[in-house]
Amino acid sequence: MEANRCLFCFDAPCAAACPTHIDVPRFIKKIATANVTGSARAILEANVLGLSCSRVCPVDVLCEGACVMHNVNREPIQIGRLQRHAMDHFYANGGRLPQGASNGKRVACVGAGPASLACAAELRRNGVAVTVYDKRPLAGGLNTYGVAQYKFTPDDSRREVEMIRRSGVEFVNGADVGTTLSFEEIESKFDAVFIGIGLGPTQPLGIPGEKLPGVLNALEFIASYKTAQPVALGRRVAVIGGGNTAIDAAVAARRLGAAEVSILYRRGEAQMSAFAFEYEQARREGVQFCFHARPEAFVQDGGAFRVVLPEGAAAVMADTVIIAIGQSKLIETLGAVRQIELHEGRIVVNPANGQTSNPKYFAGGDCVNGGREVVDAAAEGKRAAKGILAWLT
Ligand SMILES: Cc1cc2nc3c(=O)[nH]c(=O)nc-3n(C[C@H](O)[C@H](O)[C@H](O)COP(=O)(O)OP(=O)(O)OC[C@H]3O[C@@H](n4cnc5c(N)ncnc54)[C@H](O)[C@@H]3O)c2cc1C
Ligand code: SF4
Known part of the structure; x- marks a missing residue:
């Protein structure tokens, strides 16, 4: 059982690496002793968003990245997965938060x-x-x-x-x-x-053509996808940006059925602000990456767009463009x-x-x-x- 692998470190580096300082060894110990509700309470005491954090946290660079198991070349404890287990149990059993008596404020x-x-x-x-x-x-x-x-x-x-x-x-x-x-x-x-x-909202690029229909902003696109009203995408999608939002938009486009999805990023691979594991995930989902590609204009060409790149680089053709350069x-x-x-x-x-x-x-x-x-x-x-x-x- 994963919880039993934990060394329950004193001054645990995993807890120090968590911005909300969840007492990781404490909640894992409660799972190991079959007190899963107690484990969930220990998590929620530190971080009431224990459910979302157990699913969205970049654990590789936070708690799991700091786990002492790395020092002995072993796999870190799967803290995120254990937290998910405790949270799912708590929510499935109608868990409630404690309420304080009113103080009139x-x-x-x-x-x-x-x-x-x-x-x-x-x-x-x-x-x-x-x-x-x-x-x-x-x-x-x-x-x-x-x-x-x-x-x-x-x-x-x-x-x-x-x-x-x-x-x-x-x-x-x-x-x-x-x-x-x-x-x-x-x-x-x-x-x-x-x-x-x-x-x-997503920042504009400030280049010609970005107001054309078919040029979308990443946040609106992701929100429409998440609320089950996805906007129609073409076969070829070009996503502009190099951060996690660009990756999320590209992966969502693939999952919505776009055949060719490329991320166009103005700098090199090493400068991308996206997390390495998100980058790998996008590659696994078939997203193509095009580095040192800073669009200068989007030009309508029949039913598609020509994404014009600086002199010397061939234009990229796309049916839909998604801009994801930060909020x-x-x-x-x-x-x-x-x-x-x-x-x-x-x-x-x-x-x-x-x-x-x-x-x-x-x-x-x-x-x-x-x-x-x-x-x-x-x-x-x-x-x-x-x-x-x-x-x-
Ligand atoms: C595409 C995307 C993917 C992300 N993925 C991850 C991830 O995987 N993991 C992770 O940890 N973080 C992720 N993040 C970052 C994370 O979502 C944010 O850091 C976090 O949501 C910030 O919380 P917040 O409460 O400060 O702001 P927000 O979550 O932005 O909430 C602000 C709220 O304020 C409301 N609001 C704004 N103006 C007004 C107003 N004038 N009046 C009333 N209400 C207003 C908005 O409607 C919104 O509901 C992602 C961010 C983006 C954009
Ligand atoms: S650092 Fe790793 S082994 Fe130590 S308490 Fe945290 S999860 Fe357990």
Whole structure:
């Protein structure tokens, strides 16, 4: 049994490598002693998003990457798989989160992605009444609309949100804060506000032809695929970018049946920001890679596109183009918050407690760190909840 291979290290490096510091040896030991519910509780105590993290975390570069087994040339303990086992057991048995007695305080979380979910759950556990506002119809943020379908489905995301809702957190969807509902209005009704709005739409390339029909943006494409309304793709798909989103879009295009999918990346293989295991996965799924290929224009050619590359490189023909060069910052939305300091479009916070330059506002997740992983958003949301609790009392 995998759990019995663990050495239950003192000062375990796997736990130190986890941004939420899940006590890995403790939860594995509980599995080894057949206390799977206790194991799940140990995980959720540190990270309420234990379900999504067990499926979407890049464990190779986090907990499993730090496992001492590497030092003796053995396979690391499969921490992600063990966490999945504990979480699946907990959810299958209708597991619930503990609720704290009300302390009369009220906090709003803006955005219903991983950062706000972690913040809201921690506040609720400590007796705070929490309302989470999101502009989209479903809660969960990129866990619902962005993360690759083969890792985490919208239905998995819904289960995680429901567990938090059942702990007493209120969710208001379709509320675009800064547009349909002002920050002032929220501020006047709550004792503190947490901002977890993530990042904005895919950045434009700024080249001719990118507004033509058939040139898609990766986030919209992935969201449409995940919510079972996939946009029609041609036989040949060219994805522009070199990060994890480009890989996810390319893999999704293959799985939707596109015969030829190529990723065009402006730099070389070594500079790609995508994780090595994601890159390998895409190769296994038949995605082709074309390096040092920076498109200069998309030109309609019959029913297809010519992706024009710099002089000397032959143009690439595609029926559909997907742009995946990273997300923009939500500068306009954040500009509407009084006295909140931004740096290069990110919210500046006190790293100890997530508090912004306006003391009533706290923040965390992609809108603070510029775009990292679900587990970072979970850690920052919880950190801010602790900061809010300390500030309110
Ligand atoms: C395509 C893609 C794949 C990814 N894959 C992985 C992966 O495999 N593993 C991993 O760990 N991480 C992955 N990530 C990163 C991860 O999804 C993010 O780091 C994480 O979701 C950030 O959480 P967040 O709560 O900060 O923001 P988000 O998840 O972006 O949530 C922000 C929420 O705020 C809402 N919002 C925005 N503006 C407003 C407003 N004005 N009013 C109300 N609501 C608003 C949005 O609708 C959204 O629901 C991926 C990201 C992308 C783009
Ligand atoms: S480092 Fe590896 S062996 Fe040690 S506690 Fe963590 S998972 Fe177990």
